[in-house]
Amino acid sequence: VFCVECGAEGREMIGSLCRPCYEEKHVWAKMPAHVDVTLCAHCSSALLGDTWKDVQSVQEAIEGALELAIVLPEGGAISDLTFELDEKDPRNMNVRARVSFILKGMAFEREVATLARIKRGSCKECSKKMGSYYEAILQVRGPERRMSEADEEQIEQLVRSRVGSMREHSREVFVSKVERVKGGLDFYLSTSPSARAIARELQESRCAEYKESSSLWGRRGGEELSRMTFLIRLPCFSNGDVVEYQGRDYYVRNMSRNMVHTVDVASGEPKSLKLKGADEFALACPRAKILQAIVLTESDSEIQVLNPEGMTPLDLKKPANFERKGEHIRLVKTRLGTYPLSDSW
Numbered sequence: 212v213f214c215v216e217c218g219a220e221g222r223e224m225i226g227s228l229c230r231p232c233y234e235e236k237h238v239w240a241k242m243p244a245h246v247d248v249t250l251c252a253h254c255s256s257a258l259l260g261d262t263w264k265d266v267q268s269v270q271e272a273i274e275g276a277l278e279l280a281i282v283l284p285e286g287g288a289i290s291d292l293t294f295e296l297d298e299k300d301p302r303n304m305n306v307r308a309r310v311s312f313i314l315k316g317m318a319f320e321r322e323v324a325t326l327a328r329i330k331r332g333s334c335k336e337c338s339k340k341m342g343s344y345y346e347a348i349l350q351v352r353g354p355e356r357r358m359s360e361a362d363e364e365q366i367e368q369l370v371r372s373r374v375g376s377m378r379e380h381s382r383e384v385f386v387s388k389v390e391r392v393k394g395g396l397d398f399y400l401s402t403s404p405s406a407r408a409i410a411r412e413l414q415e416s417r418c419a420e421y422k423e424s425s426s427l428w429g430r431r432g433g434e435e436l437s438r439m440t441f442l443i444r445l446p447c448f449s450n451g452d453v454v455e456y457q458g459r460d461y462y463v464r465n466m467s468r469n470m471v472h473t474v475d476v477a478s479g480e481p482k483s484l485k486l487k488g489a490d491e492f493a494l495a496c497p498r499a500k501i502l503q504a505i506v507l508t509e510s511d512s513e514i515q516v517l518n519p520e521g522m523t524p525l526d527l528k529k530p531a532n533f534e535r536k537g538e539h540i541r542l543v544k545t546r547l548g549t550y551p552l553s554d555s556w
């Protein structure tokens with residue numbers, strides 16, 4: 212067997228050519244004279260081909276761009292790529308790359324050189340953000356068109372932390388802006404499902420009223436685009452408050468969807484109340500106004516405390532299964548009466 216090209220005999224043959232002749236004719240690697248490496252100016256992503264990808268370093272972005280720019284004979288696949296950079300200036304670098312590749316089941320290695328040019332761009336998500344892009348508004352409102360600063364802070368923190376964890380799975384989720392409006396907060400969110408998930412969570416955990424609506428705001432390639440609005444109306448109470456409901460006072464332990472889990476403060480009986488309309492409940496005593504009173508004496512059915520308002524003894528009937536952990540108890544005064552709160556509630 213001899214090579215049809217050079218006539219050599221007894222060499223490793225690839226088809227009708229000896230290996231050196233085959234390599235000379237068919238094995239090559241090419242690289243364009245410049246390779247543009249586009250980095251997002253606002254985040255750590257790079258444009259590779261036509262998609263933006265998160266990268267850990269400029270080095271990684273260059274590597275990705277080189278891999279895409281190297282041209283190999285048909286059927287060739289890169290198995291390894293190493294390169295050295297020689298920085299001409301911060302935006303232009305000479306690159307010497309060594310590329311290993313597999314072609315027709317055999318391994319080859321070639322050296323290529325190019326100039327990498329670093330460009331600044333703006334990725335899809337950052338462009339949207341810069342343009343205050345949003346697909347949904349999450350409107351959170353307090354009761355009676357009011358929301359306390361503490362509640363606002365708590366809600367904003369919750370929304371930002373939920374969006375933060377969603378971003379770990381999808382870079383598309385972000386808060387475009389937050390607006391303080393009369394009665395509450397408006398969150399402009401980049402995606403509807405993220406806004407819906409947070410709205411549902413508030414509905415569940417805060418017994419809030421939930422409404423959603425959509426409006427058409429444009430078209431893209433014949434497709435109708437709509438913006439969603441999720442309205443969450445918080446009830447006038449929260450965990451730890453005392454509410455009045457149908458002529459009795461209840462201590463709110465926690466809430467789930469449309470259910471308020473309470474204890475009747477007079478009898479000590481646990482009760483789950485269905486929330487049909489928020490106006491059926493009145494705030495009898497917010498948690499911030501619950502008093503502390505020192506215990507003077509205690510019998511099976513009664514407890515005597517020092518009234519913190521007036522410093523006179525106060526005799527109170529104990530609710531069922533009343534428990535106290537120390538010398539002080541929580542004391543609540545409402546329109547309907549004065550009650551000791553059990554430490555077990």
Ligand SMILES: [Zn+2]
Pocket residue numbers: 214215216217218219228229230231232233
């Ligand atoms: Zn040959």
Ligand SMILES: [Zn+2]
Pocket residue numbers: 251252253254255256333334335336337338
């Ligand atoms: Zn970006």
